[in-house]
Amino acid sequence: MSAPNKSYDPVEVEALKPEEIERMREEALAAFAAAADLEALREAKAAHMGDRSPLALANREIGALPPQAKAEAGKRVGMARGAVNKAFAARQAELEAERDARVLVEEAVDVTLPHDRVAAGARHPLVTFCERVEDIFVAMGYEVAEGPEVEAEWFNFDALNFDPDHPARAMQDTFFVSGKDAKGESGVVLRTHTSPVQVRSMLDREPPVYVVCPGRVYRTDELDATHTPVFHQVELLAIDEGLTMADLKGTIEHMVTSLFGEGLRTRLRPAYFPFTEPSAELDMECYVCRGASVGNPGRPCRTCSSEGWIELGGCGMVNPRVLVAAGIDPEKYSGFAFGFGIERMLMFRHNVEDMRDMVEGDVRFTRPFGMEI
C-alpha cells in the first residue's frame, strides 16, 4: 500500500519558473519602453498583456498546480502582471503627453492670419470723393455743415429768393412731401439742392462764415445714363467783409488744382440764380485735352466732347436779399457761393459713362476705385 505522499515535489512547469516569469516581465517592459508611439504601444500591449501573451498563458498553467506551488506561482505571476500593467500605463501616459504636445504644435492655429478670402468692403467712391472735396476746404479753414434732406420749402426756396411762382418749385422738379398748411406755413420738400444749408449756416453763426456743405439732393428726374433723381452736391459759402468775385474764382481755382492738377484755367459765364447776384456758371479747362481737341477732328476728346471746357457748377455773389433773410447786414458783409454735382464730377474725372453704375451697387464698378476706407 502506498503511503501518503508527504514530500510532494511539484511538477516543474517550465513557464512558471521564476526566471521565466522574470524574463517575460523584462521583455514586456523592454517592449513598452521601445514603443515609439501609441500605435506601437498598442501592439506591444497585445503581445505582452493580451490573452495569448506569455504571462497570460503562464497564468493558465497555475490552475494545474498543487496548492503550495499554486500560491507561489500565483504570487509571482500576479506581481509580474502588476508590474507590466503599471509599466504599460506609465508608458501610455508618456506617449499621450508627447502626442498632445506635438498636436499642439502641428495643429496650432495662427489667429493673426487672414481668416477668409472674402474681399473687404470699402466705401463708395461718391462718399470718398465728397470727403476729398471737403478736405480741400477744411484745409483752408472752412467748416463742414449739414442740413436735413427733408427740408422746409422756406429754406429750399423762399429764403433763397425764389419767387412763389418760380418754375423750379413746380411739380416736375420738386418732390413735395406736404404743401402749405391751412395757416400758410411753409410746405415740406425733399431739398432740390444744398443751397438751403447756406441759409441754415448763416442763421446758426455770426459772420464771418466759411462752410462747405456736402449732401444728398432730390429732383423728379428719371434714372438714365445722365440723370438720377437722387444725387449729391457740395455747396460752398463764404461770408466776410470785402469778399469779391475774385475771391470766389481764386478759391475754385485752388479746388481745381487740388483735384485735377496744376495749371488749369477756369472761366465764369454769366448765368442766373435767384440767390446769387451776379451769378455765373463756372467752367474749368479740360484736364485731358487742355483745349487741343477744339476744332481738331483728328483728336477728339471724350471728356469735354471736344469743347475744351468742362462745366463745374453754379456760383455767384450771395444776393443781398438772401443775406437779409438770414439776418446778415448786406452793407457790412458780402459773400460768395458755389455749388456743384458730385456725380457729374466723378463721371468726367473717372470716365464713368453711365450714371446708373453709381447707384446699382455692383462691385465691378467700385473695385477700380480701390479700397479706400
Ligand code: PHE
Ligand atoms: N444750387 C444751385 C443748383 O443746384 C447751384 C448754386 C449754388 C448756384 C451756389 C449758385 C451758388 O443748381
